[in-house]
Amino acid sequence: MEYTNKIVTGDCLTVMRTISDNSVDVTFADPPFNLKKKYNGYIDSKDMEEYLHWCQQWIEEMVRITKPTGSILVHNIPRWLTYYASFLNYVANFRHWISWSAPTSPMGKSLQPAHYGILFYAKDMKQNKCYELRSPHKRDRKSKYLSKDYGGKKAALHPYGPLVTDVWTDIHRIKHNKYRDKHPCQLPIHLLERLILMTTDEGDTVLDPFMGTGTTAVAAKRLGRNYIGIELDPMYVEIIKNKLSQETSNSKLGDAWVSIFLKKIVTLRNIDWDIIEPYYIIPEDHKQVDFIEIKLNSSNSAHSPQPLDLSETSLF
Numbered sequence: 093m094e095y096t097n098k099i100v101t102g103d104c105l106t107v108m109r110t111i112s113d114n115s116v117d118v119t120f121a122d123p124p125f126n127l128k129k130k131y132n133g134y135i136d137s138k139d140m141e142e143y144l145h146w147c148q149q150w151i152e153e154m155v156r157i158t159k160p161t162g163s164i165l166v167h168n169i170p171r172w173l174t175y176y177a178s179f180l181n182y183v184a185n186f187r188h189w190i191s192w193s194a195p196t197s198p199m200g201k202s203l204q205p206a207h208y209g210i211l212f213y214a215k216d217m218k219q220n221k222c223y224e225l226r227s228p229h230k231r232d233r234k235s236k237y238l239s240k241d242y243g244g245k246k247a248a249l250h251p252y253g254p255l256v257t258d259v260w261t262d263i264h265r266i267k268h269n270k271y272r273d274k275h276p277c278q279l280p281i282h283l284l285e286r287l288i289l290m291t292t293d294e295g296d297t298v299l300d301p302f303m304g305t306g307t308t309a310v311a312a313k314r315l316g317r318n319y320i321g322i323e324l325d326p327m328y329v330e331i332i333k334n335k336l337s338q339e340t341s342n343s344k345l346g347d348a349w350v351s352i353f354l355k356k357i358v359t360l361r362n363i364d365w366d367i368i369e370p371y372y373i374i375p376e377d378h379k380q381v382d383f384i385e386i387k388l389n390s391s392n393s394a395h396s397p398q399p400l401d402l403s404e405t406s407l408f
């Protein structure tokens with residue numbers, strides 16, 4: 093396709109209207125939230141009716157261009173997602189409302205918003221591609237024991253971690269300025285990597301109509317997927333292109349694509365566990381996983397067909 097692995101500078105509606113029906117594997121959108129955020133050029137304060145009418149148009153375009161096997165993912169605050177769901181329910185199939193926890197100051201008011209939502213719709217429920225994922229066990233910071241009490245079921249513990257649910261508390265917003273680009277709403281790369289591992293295969297194409305700083309494209313490239321990015325602001329497009337020129341498709345352990353953050357695997361696909369398991373030192377008695385965190389063993393060449401090199405992965 094004309095736009096494969098390109099970042100297009102322009103209006104997403106105009107560009108998406110030039111893309112054929114059923115031609116992209118996954119569409120992901122993180123639009124402006126209409127909360128008066130200070131972007132470089134875009135004015136984030138539309139009248140509510142105008143904002144929602146505009147959202148309905150690009151959502152319908154996303155659905156139209158997504159393949160029958162594909163997924164439509166939209167990130168926003170719950171307030172706007174309630175409207176998005178009402179548009180999407182007519183043109184696609186609801187799969188999940190993922191709650192991405194984003195804790196705020198404990199000194200704030202009661203019921204202060206502390207999560208974002210990601211709507212996950214299938215273009216066609218019967219054909220939809222969706223892989224089960226695992227994330228590492230959560231542990232007490234000091235004792236290192238598992239936070240969850242597995243009671244008498246400890247022998248059945250998965251050594252790496254549980255299946256991912258629809259509440260994501262283990263991925264944090266980017267807090268430090270040194271890890272951010274000059275943009276008010278940059279998402280963490282491993283959030284997008286989780287979504288991409290869940291809904292695509294190697295070589296699939298992910299389109300993001302609001303590319304911002306290029307998080308979706310970077311995640312797609314690291315995971316051996318193709319991307320199509322659209323962004324209105326040429327200054328952000330410059331940032332994206334610079335970042336992409338430094339990325340390689342190497343977020344892998346053996347033959348398995350994985351999401352890495354701070355030199356740890358933070359998401360893997362359940363079907364890849366057999367490939368990944370030999371890279372870890374795992375206690376024979378799985379009950380010990382309750383207090384021993386399994387570690388990657390890159391030196392065990394007998395079990396490691398390819399040495400693991402996490403050094404090139406940027407740490408944010």
Ligand SMILES: C[S@@+](CC[C@H](N)C(=O)[O-])C[C@H]1O[C@@H](n2cnc3c(N)ncnc32)[C@H](O)[C@@H]1O
Binds near residue numbers: 307308322323
């Ligand atoms: C919430 S940000 C996306 C941030 C992105 N997910 C990231 O991680 O960097 C929304 C982006 O949409 C862009 N934008 C606003 N209106 C647009 C339009 N009509 N077409 C394309 N991009 C647009 C803004 O310039 C802004 O960078």
